[in-house]
Amino acid sequence: xxxxxxxxxxxxxxxxxxxxxxxxxxxxxxxxxxxxxxxxxxxxxxxxxxxxxxxxxxxxxxxxxxxxxxxxxxxxxxxxxxxxxxxxxxxxxxxxxxxxxxxxxxxxxxxxxxxxxxxxxxxxxxxxxxxxxxxxxxxxxxxxxxxxxxxxxxxxxxxxxxxxxxxxxxxxxxxxxxxxxxxxxxxxxxxxxxxxxxxxxxxxxxxxxxxxxxxxxxxxxxxxxxxxxxxxxxxxxxxxxxxxxxxxxxxxxxxxxxxxxxxxxxxxxxxxxxxxxxxxxxxxxxxxxxxxxxxxxxxxxxxxxxxxxxxxxxxxxxxxxxxxxxxxxxxxxxxxxxxxxxxxxxxxxxxxxxxxxxxxxxxxxxxxxxxxxxxxxxxxxxxxxxxxxxxxxxxxxxxxxxxxxxxxxxxxxxxxxxxxxxxxxxxxxxxxxxxxxxxxxxxxxxxxxxxxxxxxxxxxxxxxxxxxxxxxxxxxxxxxxxxxxxxxxxxxxxxxxxxxxxxxxxxxxxxxxxxxxxxxxxxxxxxxxxxxxxxxxxxxxxxxxxxxxxxxxxxxxxxxxxxxxxxxxxxxxxxxxxxxxxxxxxxxxxxxxxxxxxxxxxxxxxxxxxxxxxxxxxxxxxxxxxxxxxxxxxxxxxxxxxxxxxxxxxxxxxxxxxxxxxxxxxxxxxx
Amino acid sequence: xxxxxxxxxxxxxxxxxxxxxxxxxxxxxxxxxxxxxxxxxxxxxxxxxxxxxxxxxxxxxxxxxxxxxxxxxxxxxxxxxxxxxxxxxxxxxxxxxxxxxxxxxxxxxxxxxxxxxxxxxxxxxxxxxxxxxxxxxxxxxxxxxxxxxxxxxxxxxx
Numbered sequence: 001x002x003x004x005x006x007x008x009x010x011x012x013x014x015x016x017x018x019x020x021x022x023x024x025x026x027x028x029x030x031x032x033x034x035x036x037x038x039x040x041x042x043x044x045x046x047x048x049x050x051x052x053x054x055x056x057x058x059x060x061x062x063x064x065x066x067x068x069x070x071x072x073x074x075x076x077x078x079x080x081x082x083x084x085x086x087x088x089x090x091x092x093x094x095x096x097x098x099x100x101x102x103x104x105x106x107x108x109x110x111x112x113x114x115x116x117x118x119x120x121x122x123x124x125x126x127x128x129x130x131x132x133x134x135x136x137x138x139x140x141x142x143x144x145x146x147x148x149x150x151x152x153x154x155x156x157x158x159x160x161x162x163x164x165x166x167x168x169x170x171x172x173x174x175x176x177x178x179x180x181x182x183x184x185x186x187x188x189x190x191x192x193x194x195x196x197x198x199x200x201x202x203x204x205x206x207x208x209x210x211x212x213x214x215x216x217x218x219x220x221x222x223x224x225x226x227x228x229x230x231x232x233x234x235x236x237x238x239x240x241x242x243x244x245x246x247x248x249x250x251x252x253x254x255x256x257x258x259x260x261x262x263x264x265x266x267x268x269x270x271x272x273x274x275x276x277x278x279x280x281x282x283x284x285x286x287x288x289x290x291x292x293x294x295x296x297x298x299x300x301x302x303x304x305x306x307x308x309x310x311x312x313x314x315x316x317x318x319x320x321x322x323x324x325x326x327x328x329x330x331x332x333x334x335x336x337x338x339x340x341x342x343x344x345x346x347x348x349x350x351x352x353x354x355x356x357x358x359x360x361x362x363x364x365x366x367x368x369x370x371x372x373x374x375x376x377x378x379x380x381x382x383x384x385x386x387x388x389x390x391x392x393x394x395x396x397x398x399x400x401x402x403x404x405x406x407x408x409x410x411x412x413x414x415x416x417x418x419x420x421x422x423x424x425x426x427x428x429x430x431x432x433x434x435x436x437x438x439x440x441x442x443x444x445x446x447x448x449x450x451x452x453x454x455x456x457x458x459x460x461x462x463x464x465x466x467x468x469x470x471x472x473x474x475x476x477x478x479x480x481x482x483x484x485x486x487x488x489x490x491x492x493x494x495x496x497x498x499x500x501x502x503x504x505x506x507x508x509x510x511x512x513x514x515x516x517x518x519x520x521x522x523x524x525x526x527x528x529x530x531x532x533x534x535x536x537x538x539x540x541x542x543x544x545x546x547x548x549x550x551x552x553x554x555x556x557x558x559x560x561x562x563x564x565x566x567x568x569x570x571x572x573x574x575x576x577x578x579x580x581x582x583x584x585x586x587x588x589x590x591x592x593x594x595x596x597x598x599x600x601x602x603x604x605x606x607x608x609x610x611x612x613x614x615x616x617x618x619x620x621x622x623x624x625x626x627x628x629x630x631x632x633x634x635x636x637x638x639x640x641x642x643x644x645x646x647x648x649x650x651x652x653x654x655x656x657x658x659x660x661x662x663x664x665x666x667x668x669x670x671x
Numbered sequence: 672x673x674x675x676x677x678x679x680x681x682x683x684x685x686x687x688x689x690x691x692x693x694x695x696x697x698x699x700x701x702x703x704x705x706x707x708x709x710x711x712x713x714x715x716x717x718x719x720x721x722x723x724x725x726x727x728x729x730x731x732x733x734x735x736x737x738x739x740x741x742x743x744x745x746x747x748x749x750x751x752x753x754x755x756x757x758x759x760x761x762x763x764x765x766x767x768x769x770x771x772x773x774x775x776x777x778x779x780x781x782x783x784x785x786x787x788x789x790x791x792x793x794x795x796x797x798x799x800x801x802x803x804x805x806x807x808x809x810x811x812x813x814x815x816x817x818x819x820x821x822x823x824x825x826x827x828x829x
Contacts, residue, residue: 305728551712596714637730639713639723641761642816647715652723652730660711660723660730 010055011104012294017044018097022364025089029367032081042071048096060099063113066120067092072207073124088119090364156202163225169250171230175237176219176245185214190240195233199226223251297390300350304539307347308635308654314340315656348537355433355442356384358397362404362431369408376415376426377408386433388440389537395514396442396534399507403444403530404429406504411448411528421525423447440536445529451522453479480520484508515541515558539636543653544612545629545661548592549601552661554634554653559666561613561620563628568607580622582613590669591624595648616670623669636663680779686772686807687754690742694767694808695776695800696756704770705753721766726755733764739815740795758812776800781809
C-alpha cells in the first residue's frame with residue numbers, strides 16, 4: 001500500500017501522542033499513585049505502536065511495544081515507579097521524537113533502539129515488586145503453584161461473586177507447553193477455545209494480545225468462570241497435544257478483593273478529589289477533540305487567496321453600484337460587503353491556534369534542565385489557551401526556549417543559595433500569555449537572582465558598546481537593552497545550557513521579525529521578567545499607502561512615527577546628505593525615488609515634500625514620498641521563492657484594484 | 672531511454688514564439704497562459720525581471736524571456752502572453768511574443784542541442800526537435816529559472 005499520503009497525518013498524530021505521553025509522564029513523576037495518568041500514557045503508547053506498525057516504521061513500533069510492556073506492568077501495579085524507570089521512559093520518548101522529526105524532514109525514521117529496548121527488557125525481567133505479592137502469603141497451598149500475581153478490580157470481583165452465587169466456580173489455571181512446541185499461539189488458542197466452550201475466561205497472563213503474538217514463554221495462566229469440575233477442566237486441557245501440564249486450582253476472589261480494597265483506600269483520600277477532577281478534565285478535552293477537524297494551513301491560505309479575489313471584486317462592485325446609483329443594487333452590494341467582511345474575520349480566526357501548542361513542551365524541558373543543573377524549579381503556566389496566528393506560533397518557540405533556559409541557568413539560584421537568602425528552595429518560573437488590544441503578550445517571570453546592572457555595564461564597557469562617560473547616564477531599560485546587543489553574554493563561563501554561541505540578540509531579532517517587541521524588567525535578588533509583545537496575526541497589518549510617481553508602496557504603520565510635510569527650503573545638507581530638523585533632532589532624508597530608481601513621469605516640481613518619519617529602534621529617517629494615499633489594512637503576501645532577499649522589500653499586497661503593491665522594509669533603509 | 676520509450680514515447684509541449692523562433696516547454700510545467708496585464712515593478716532586480724502580477728491572489732514574479740535571452744526588445748501586442756510555469760516550488764510567469772499551440776513530439780525526434788542556436792545559450796536548452804518544416808527549441812526551465820544565477824545577476828546589477 002502506498003503510505004506516503006498518510007505520512008503527514010501520521011506525523012501530526014504521532015507528535016500529539018508524544019506530547020501527551022510527555023505531559024502525563026511528568027504528572028506521573030510528581031504523583032506516582034495517579035493510575036488514571038498511567039492509563040493515558042499506556043493508551044497513547046499503544047496507539048503509537050499500532051500506527052507505526054501500520055506505517056511500517058519498525059524501530060518505532062519495537063520501542064513503543066517494549067514501553068507498552070513496562071507501562072502495562074506499572075498500570076497493573078506489578079512494578080513500582082522509580083527514578084531510573086522514569087528517566088528511561090523519557091529517553092524513549094526523546095528517541096521516538098527523534099524518529100518523528102527524522103520522518104517529517106524526509107528521513108526514513110530509522111534509529112537504533114536496541115539499547116533502549118534492552119534496558120526496558122531488563123526492567124521487565126527484574127523481580128516484580130508489587131503490593132499484590134502479599135497474596136502469596138494467603139492460605140492457598142492446595143497445589144504446587146500459587147497464583148501470586150493475581151489482583152482483581154472491583155468490577156471483576158463483583159462479576160465473580162455473582163457467578164459464584166449462581167453456582168459457577170472460579171478457577172486459576174496454569175498451562176505449560178512442551179519445550180519443543182512450535183506453534184505456541186495456536187496451542188494457546190486451542191486451550192482458550194476449549195475452555196470457552198464451557199465457561200468464560202475473564203483474565204489471562206500475559207494479555208490475550210501478547211499470547212496471540214506468541215509473546216510468552218512456555219506457560220500462561222488464566223482465570224476462568226465455569227460450571228465444570230476441576231478434574232473435567234484438567235482433562236479437557238490435557239487432551240490438547242504438546243501440553244505438558246495443566247494445573248487447575250479453585251480460588252476465592254474475595255481473598256483478592258481485600259488486596260484490591262487496600263489499594264483502593266490508598267488511593268482514596270487526598271488524591272481522590274484530584275483524580276475525579278482530572279478525569280473530568282480529560283472528558284472535556286475529548287469532547288472538544290471530536291468537534292474539531294484538522295485543516296492543512298495551505299488550504300486556509302488558498303481560501304484566503306480566493307477570498308481576497310472576492311474582496312477585490314467587491315470593491316469593483318461597490319464602485320459600479322455607486323456610479324449606477326440604483327437603490328436596490330446599492331443595498332444588495334452593501335449587504336454583500338458586510339457578509340464578506342464577517343467571512344474575512346472568520347477565515348482569519350481559523351488561522352488562530354492556542355499558544356498551548358508551544359507551551360506544552362516546556363514542562364519537560366524545565367524538568368530536564370533543572371535535573372541537569374541540580375536546581376529545583378516549579379513552572380507555572382497561565383493563559384495557555386490564548387490564541388495566536390499559526391505563523392507566529394511556529395516561530396515563537398525558539399525565542400521562548402532561549403529565554404526560559406536563560407532564566408533557569410542564570411536566573412534561578414541553587415537550592416542552598418536560595419535557602420541562605422531566605423527564599424524557598426524551589427525556584428518559581430511563571431509563563432503567562434494574554435491578549436491586550438491588538439496584541440498578545442507573553443511574560444516569563446522568575447524569582448531568581450535578577451540581573452546585576454553593574455555587571456552588565458562593566459561588560460558593556462569591556463565590549464566597547466558604551467563609553468565611561470555615558471555609562472552612568474543610562475536608565476535601567478537602556479542597561480537591560482545592552483543584553484540584546486550581538487555578542488553580549490553575562491555568563492562568566494560558557495555553560496552547557498546557555499552560551500551556545502547564540503545570545504539574546506537572536507531572540508530580539510526573531511521577535512522583531514515577527515513584528516513584536518521584547519523588554520526586560522529586573523530587580524537584583526528578586527527576579528527578572530521578560531515581556532514579549534506580539535501582533536495577533538501576521539497576515540494582515542495596518543499600513544500607510546504612498547504613491548511615488550506612478551508606483552504605489554505600502555509602509556507598515558508599526559515602523560512609522562508620523563507623517564509630515566516639509567517645505568523645500570527646510571531641507572538642509574550635512575556632508576552632502578539631505579537632512580531635516582524634526583523636533584530638534586537632525587533626521588536624514590531618504591528619497592524613495594532614488595532608492596528604488598522609480599522612473600519620473602511628470603516634471604512639475606512641488607514646493608512641499610511629503611515625508612514619513614520612520615524608525616528602526618532608536619534611529620530615525622525621513623522617507624521622501626510623492627504623496628500619501630492613506631492608511632489601510634493590507635493582506636501580507638510573499639513574493640514567492642524566485643524573488644528572495646529583494647533590497648528593502650519585505651513582501652507585497654494586493655490593492656482594491658487588483659494590482660500588486662510592494663511593502664517597504666524600513667529597517668533596511670536605515671543603516 | 673529505451674525503457675521509457677515503451678511507456679511514453681511522446682512529449683506534449685506548449686509552443687510559443689520569441690523573435691521568429693518557436694520554443695517549447697513541457698506541458699506538465701505549465702500552469703496557465705495569461706493575457707498581458709499590469710505588472711508592478713520590483714526595484715533593484717535584474718532587467719529581465721519585469722516585476723510581479725496578481726495571479727488570482729498569488730503574487731507571481733514575471734520574467735521577460737526576450738531580455739532573459741538577451742534578444743531585442745519587443746513591444747506588447749495583442750498576442751503577447753504570460754506563460755505561468757512551475758518548476759519545483761518556484762512559480763514564475765514568462766512573457767512571450769505569442770503562445771497558441773500544443774503539440775506532441777515523438778521523443779525520438781528530439782536531438783541534443785547544438786552549441787549555439789539563435790543566440791540562446793546552449794545551457795538553457797533541453798534539445799531541438801525537427802518536425803516536418805518546423806524547428807522547435809525545447810527549453811530547460813530548471814536552468815532558465817536557476818535562482819543561484821538570479822542572485823549573481825542581482826549582484827552585478829548593483
